[in-house]
Amino acid sequence: MGRSPSSITDNRLKKGPWTLEEDKKLIDYIHKHGKGSWQLLPKKAGLNRCGKSCRLRWTNYLRPDIKRGNFAPDEEQTIICLHSLLGNKWSTIASHLPGRTDNEIKNFWNTNLRKKLLRSGIDPNTHQPITDANLLLNLLPASGVTNLMDPWKYVLKLQEDRVTEFAKNRVLQNILRVLSTSPLPIIDTNCLGESHNPSQYGELINRIDPFQLLSYPLLPDIANIEALPEELATIFNSKETIPEILDNQINGFGISKSHAEYSLPGLVSANTGTSTANLMDSINSMHNPNQSPTSNCLKTWGIF
DNA sequence: AATGGGAGCAACCGCAGTTGC
DNA sequence: AGCAACTGCGGTTGCTCCCAT
Incomplete structure (x- = not known):
């Protein structure tokens, strides 16, 4: 040896x-x-x-069988999925992408995909939302956010590629997650400034730390939530804790489960032993607007 | 036009695993 | 079983090109 x-x-x-x-x-x-x-x-x-x-x-x-040129979107998706399962096993990942070399995939990951995930608030090592507030703040410029007074621009920022589309769904779902499971986190005004611009949601915006929203896993099985903005305003004007509110009002959202029943999966769990095929199916379903419970809601809210 | 910085990528380095004697 | 030779892999380096200033 x-x-x-x-x-x-x-x-x-x-x-x-x-x-x-x-x-x-x-x-x-x-x-x-x-x-x-x-x-x-x-x-x-x-x-x-x-x-x-x-x-x-x-x-x-x-080698004559090497594929040249840019990576196709489905190749990107495959790399992200396999990386979430296998980590930096570039040669194994390459074996699933005919004509691509481990070196090429490794370079593409380090120069492109890794940054895309970071901009989307996802830790490229764990494939989980980034929870470190300092790291998130450092990512703001890379996300095109220059005005730190309004961190919502960061959380709600639109980007058209698939990776960020994935993250957008997460943001809205995490809002609901916050509502269903925890007392409201408060914005640190020392960090963000005092004059951030309240949006149409008024007090709601002032009372949620958008960075913290990114730290929650996905909330599945939400249906019929078009009316949520008005309901949110009502909730945020009340003095009840969110779990109490949900116990009383969650049926009004059309959510059939009690908040306590939600057991939430991660976005993409690293090294779980899940088969690649299952993982791909799962991610494809999230990309499909017809299967995404948040899609209509996003439009209704006018956020995305 | 010059130049400095960043991105992208080919190639190298060094460790670990495998093979064969 | 032990060792040297060989191969594979992942991390890192450094070169080139492009773009902004």
Whole structure:
């Protein structure tokens, strides 16, 4: 085990970017003789490279079955799903994406998908909502929010790609989650300033910390909630705690369960052992407006 | 036009696992 | 069983290009 003496770097061997001539030598050799031993290949092919460098160049770039170009939306979705299940197992993830290499997927994740998830308030490592308030504040500029006086712009910000569409649903569902399970969190006015602009929801906006909303998991099985804004105003003007209110009024929302009965799954649980197919089905259903209980509500509210 | 910073990506490094003697 | 050789993988680096100032 461990590194072999022969793999210790030889300074006489070339490093760095490959030239066209080197590529041609490697391709020609493999076409004629197959891959065989990577250790012996460079010498036989007339390349002043180590075997490892040749293998990497072939598998990541020169292989004829490599798919080039941008990742398709369904490929993005597959990567996110598989990453939530497998973590940084890039080679395993790559095995589910024909023509894509582990290196390419890893780069795409680090430069693109990871940032998308962060902008959406989702921790790319755990695939759960970010709960660290400092981290969320740091993400504001990346989310296009320049006015810290109105943090709702961050939470409710629209972005058109699938990842953020996913997060938007979460935000509204989390509002309902807050209503159903906990006393209202209060905005820290020292952090956010005193003059943030109340929206059409008046006191409601002033009394919920939108960052905290992101920390709750999804609330499933909500139906017929179009009338919720008015109901919310009533609730927030009352002196009852939210659990008490819900015990008394939740049927008025058309929600059939008591708040105590909600057992909420995470957005995408990391490393749960769930099959990829099930996970994909689950996420697809969330992307489908016909199956999303929040879609009509979002429009009715005029938020999204 | 110059330049500084960030994004994207190819390639390298080093560790761990596997194979074969 | 033990060791060296070989392979695979994930993290990291550094180069190039592009864009904003």
